[in-house]
Amino acid sequence: MIKGLKICNMVFSGRMGFNHKINFDEMNNLLLNSELGWQLINEEISPIIRRFVEKKKLTIHGKKGNAHISIWTSGAIIITGVTSRKEAEKHYLETIKDLKKFCGRVFKYGL
Numbered sequence: 448m449i450k451g452l453k454i455c456n457m458v459f460s461g462r463m464g465f466n467h468k469i470n471f472d473e474m475n476n477l478l479l480n481s482e483l484g485w486q487l488i489n490e491e492i493s494p495i496i497r498r499f500v501e502k503k504k505l506t507i508h509g510k511k512g513n514a515h516i517s518i519w520t521s522g523a524i525i526i527t528g529v530t531s532r533k534e535a536e537k538h539y540l541e542t543i544k545d546l547k548k549f550c551g552r553v554f555k556y557g558l
Contacts, residue, residue, distance in 0.1 A: 458527045459535045463543070464555045465522035469496075473550035474520070481545050494520050500538060516542055522553075 469477075477496065478485050485498045500514040514528040516538050524542070529535045547554065 454530055456527070457529050457531070457535065458525065459529070459532075459539075460523070460525045463518075463522040463524055463546075465553045466555045467553060468522075469494075469518075469520040469550055469553055473553060477545070477549040480549055483541065483545055485545075496520075514538055518542065518546075 474487070474494065474496065478487055483498050485496050487494060488497055489495045495517050497515060497517045500516070502512045502514065504512070512528060514526065514534070517525045517527075524539070526535045526538055529538065
């Protein structure tokens with residue numbers, strides 16, 4: 448029975464070391480200039496910046512799977528839809544690189 452189990456979805460959450468919340472100008476800079484395709488959702492209550500990463504492999508049911516990376520303006524991050532820690536770390540590093548490029552002043556440390 449255990450042999451038949453397969454990891455199909457993992458969730459990673461955490462908090463990035465931000466010096467201050469992402470402000471409106473930094474958020475716009477990220478949304479307009481980034482090549483990763485960020486989207487703004489839930490803008491009235493608590494703005495969340497999210498992007499989808501389409502996977503090349505099909506899921507068990509023959510559908511394309513997507514990884515979702517969501518960042519709150521406070522620095523909280525959630526990565527869902529990945530099947531390995533290595534994949535999550537790759538998306539996390541892409542996100543950090545993008546944030547440093549377009550919103551570099553938000554980090555406390557030199558990250």
